[in-house]
Structures are given as structure tokens and as C-alpha cells.
Amino acid sequence: MKILVLIGAPGSGKGTQAKQIVDKYGYEHVSTGDMLREEISQKSLLGLEAKKAIDAGQLVSDEIVIGMMKTKLQTIKSNGCVLDGFPRTLAQAEKLSKMLIEEYNKDIDKVIYINVSLNAVIDRMAGRLTCSVCGASYHKIYNMPLVEGVCDLDGSKLYVREDDVAEVVHKRFDTYMLNTFPVIAYYKHKNLLDDIDGEIEIAKITEKIFSSLEF
Ligand code: AMP
Numbered sequence: 091m092k093i094l095v096l097i098g099a100p101g102s103g104k105g106t107q108a109k110q111i112v113d114k115y116g117y118e119h120v121s122t123g124d125m126l127r128e129e130i131s132q133k134s135l136l137g138l139e140a141k142k143a144i145d146a147g148q149l150v151s152d153e154i155v156i157g158m159m160k161t162k163l164q165t166i167k168s169n170g171c172v173l174d175g176f177p178r179t180l181a182q183a184e185k186l187s188k189m190l191i192e193e194y195n196k197d198i199d200k201v202i203y204i205n206v207s208l209n210a211v212i213d214r215m216a217g218r219l220t221c222s223v224c225g226a227s228y229h230k231i232y233n234m235p236l237v238e239g240v241c242d243l244d245g246s247k248l249y250v251r252e253d254d255v256a257e258v259v260h261k262r263f264d265t266y267m268l269n270t271f272p273v274i275a276y277y278k279h280k281n282l283l284d285d286i287d288g289e290i291e292i293a294k295i296t297e298k299i300f301s302s303l304e305f
Contacts (some may be wrong), residue, residue: 092170098204101215108174117170147261201277204288219248
């Protein structure tokens, strides 16, 4: 069982790259953002709580997200998983290692850091479109779907996420710098991190990630 973590600013392309890894290696894609959006669409108590934080560009509490991840880790059946958007705080990172040791008797294999600047993030998120069913991301200019407004993978409708509007994007980047940036240093120190330029062509980023995963 391989355990990978994708880390990077909002809009760095974690979700897009996670889907490439899943296609090639057959790992399971575990996105806390997707899981939270699912709770919101089901109008669960957890979803209502999470929505307030997400709409404000803040993080959902460690308690909620760690609890959700603990349940999820107990259900993984494939030969590996790609964690996309978790951990986002040092507390989550420390807890993740503990949960993995308890559940699988091992720690993370590799952390891929997709490195992008604030300018790139703003540019990308201004044009981001998301599949309403599978969560795949597209861009109005840089990564267009084959048919306008429709997901290439499952034919569902694409929409603009509520937290992809300009003011919330800035807030999400600030939240990222404050809470998630220290997690990058934490994994670097543990010698688990590969730093990948996230501003080159999407297919080239995928190639770099694949070569980094040949361990
Ligand atoms: P994402 O789809 O990964 O960009 O996540 C969307 C939003 O969900 C984030 O801006 C946070 O508000 C929330 N979220 C996702 N993952 C986490 C996490 N690991 N910890 C706290 N909040 C999270």
C-alpha cells in the first residue's frame, strides 16, 4: 500500500494531477475538499458547519477533517492512495502519520509539492470550471473541456465553485500561507518532499510527478 500526499496552494493543480496518478497507478483519490462538498450537497450537519468556513476561504476545523479522514482511511481497498488537500495544518500532518501507523503500520511514502506563485493561482482560479459530479477541474483558457460546459470524463455539467470567486481566492491563499506552508517545511525536514514546478505545462508536471514516483 503506497501513500502519497499532494500539497500546494489552492489552484496549484493538485486535483488534476491526482487524477493522472489514479489513472496510471490505480490508487484511490482521497480529496477532503470533495468529501466536504459531498457533505454540503447532502445538507448534513457536518456539511452545514463546513460550508461556513469554506465560503469564507478558511479551513474547516482539524477535528472535523481528521475525523473524516480517519473513517476514510479504514475503507481503502486499492494498492495505494493519493491524499489531495490533506494535511493542511501541522496538527493534521502529525495526526496523519499516527493514523497511518495505527491502520497500516507505515508512514507516508512521498509528498509531492506543486509549487506555484500567487499570480498563477489567481490567474487559474479566475477561469476554473469544476465537474458537478466527479470534481474534475478544467480552465476556460488553459485546459478547456472538449465540449463547452461539459465534463470530458462523465458528460456532467461544469460549474464555477463558490469559493473560486476573486475575494475568496485571496483569502484562501492567505489561509494557505499561514497554515499549510509550514507543513511543507515539516515534510522537507522529514526528507519526504519532492518540490515540483507547478507553472509549466500540465502534461510536463505529470511527467515530473511520475518520475518522482518511480521509487
Ligand atoms: P479544496 O477542494 O481542496 O480546494 O478544498 C476546498 C475547501 O475545503 C478549502 O478551502 C477548505 O475550506 C476546506 N478543506 C479541504 N481540505 C481541508 C483540510 N484538510 N483541512 C481544513 N479544511 C479543508
